[in-house]
Amino acid sequence: MIKKLSKNGLERLISGMEYKTWSSTLDKFPDTLLGNAKTRKYFFHDETNEFYFERNRESFPAILHFYQSRGYLERPPSVSLETFVDDIIFFQLDHYAIIFEDNEDYTFCGRLMSLLSVIFILISTISFCLETLPEYDDNYINIGSEDEPIWRYQEKIESKPWNDELKGFPFFIVESICIAFFTLELILRLFSCPSIRVFCKTPLNIVDIVAILPFYTSLLRKDIEALKSNEYRYFLARKVAQNRKKERCTATQTRIIRILRVVRLAKLRPVREFSFLVLFFIVSMVIFSTIMYFIERDFNDGFSSIPAACWWCVVTMTTVMEPVIKIDLNKQIMLSPFISWLRRRSANICRWKMR
Template sequence: FPHTLLGNPISRSRFWNTATEEFFFDRHRASFEAILYIYQSNGVVKRPEAVPLDLFLKELKFFEMGDDIIESFWMSEGYEKPAEAMMPQNHFQRKVWELMEYPDSSVWARITAFISIFVITTSIVSFCLETLPDFRDLNETMSDTGLVERSRNWSNPFFAIECCCIIWFTVELMLRFLSCPCKLTFMTSFLNIIDFVAIAPFFFSLVWSDSAKNSSMSFAVLRVLRLVRVFRIFKLSRHSVGLQILGKTFKASIQEFCLLIFFLAIALVLFSSGVYFAEQNEPDTKFTSIPASFWFVLVTMTTVGYGDLTPTSVFGKVVGGACSLIGVLTLALPVPIIVSCK
């Protein structure tokens, strides 16, 4: 390592003590032993357990170990080096991309991010308020077939708010798409897929309602499309680092979640069978089958306990108690593993 402080004779010469005829570094001793081991092991970085991370990193920088050694240090600590962000080559595209994608790049980018958050919140609040009984008559009318259809006119304030929000979402998505450095990466990004899903139902509902009127099937499709609007709440994750970290935690813990669901499925079948056979001879029992017992076992294992289904026999109560205990253990054990994957 000729470019480091210890490897470069010129750099280390200023630490030469002529009185004792030795090099003297007034630095942290335990960290120095680990840094010296890097030379002896040809680049193996291993931080002593008793040395804090920030202190060891400070010592690495003092001894000028270089970016490669520091990167190896971060990897040994379980940190991944963030990928270098791709930027458009065109100057105008770069400015637009930074404006829409990096809120901390300028004051205008912060204002754009604030407007986006405000529009998303307004859309979600409007979606919730229009289902209130006081506003439902304003938002819905009766069709010729007796089916309830949604009113689409500018006199309806909810429809006007929806159109304004859709205009903002569409312009935002188009600007981001036109200025992005890689179109394929943009289209496969999870956050961009959410942005598309947030606006697509509005245009689909306009086309569908005009081409398939007075049909029960068309109204069912429109209800499903309106339900998809609730996914707009995930657009807030673009502006929240905490939500993005939570999503990455779930992604890193997908195997643990699958294992948890597998254990819950096994326990669901076992305890449903047990409580069914325990209660099948009881008068007016609600445990009429094993599938009918799934609900009781599910709410018991998750410690919700609605109380709509309760065993009455002694053996049934024993099964219910064991189900509750196993449920607590099953749900609690994977938590440390999931937290460690953050």
């Protein structure tokens, strides 16, 4: 029930327990039962000066928090999904409520979607890291022998159509499949969201959009180039061969950030904090390794690939020995040492949390 105090505009909400809020807080959502004075007046009792609602008491704090948080609605763990859905329909919040297709707490399809999302994130990240190995990168040439290869980076300038015989093409196929899944997931979330504006303002959704957008923009550009040169059948492969380094780095970083969503899998309370620390270590290692790879690969043979740069990150973070890969301060000024400093600070955070 709700007790109304008209003088100061304060309304005291009571649903087995007393709650307090301002009338202006409820008025922010006029298309709901509590937010519309005309609809809630039917539940007003003149004798007691109260609004009475015969609903679940444990659901009401979450419903009140929806108004106080300007639209954040979350089911309390102690309330069943069926009961909570009935309550939000009663209070006319159903068009604000959404159960995402990857919410593993609710449905089997949600658990399956969440698992697939994590699997594709891991596959995409591992594929990109392996793609930078000199053995699989056409931008590296072997100046040594087959038994003892010596790889040198030589960025290709000429345009050359790719085919399935080139060693980098399988990684493009893997990337295309992963991007297709991420796009499908994003579309499902977008169409199931009641407010596109709120959806686009969510930081995680922004990361998802930025992660897949460069793939399609570069693909479209290569498509147009292929049509002009009458080589349409090769435009998919040419996307990888002609991608600019800056665009590739941007897509990589945003794609790697998606792995942070794996945190949701750490549901067991005894190991939750430890799982988060392990995840933070792995994610930061991949991110910093990727950054250092793009900075140093033209100048330092020790950063010939992302997996090779991962060893530098492990040594830097654990501080078990002096870094085996030296950084030339004269070539990259202070950018590489600054990344190294950030890496050490992230290691300090991990060690502090482990105490």
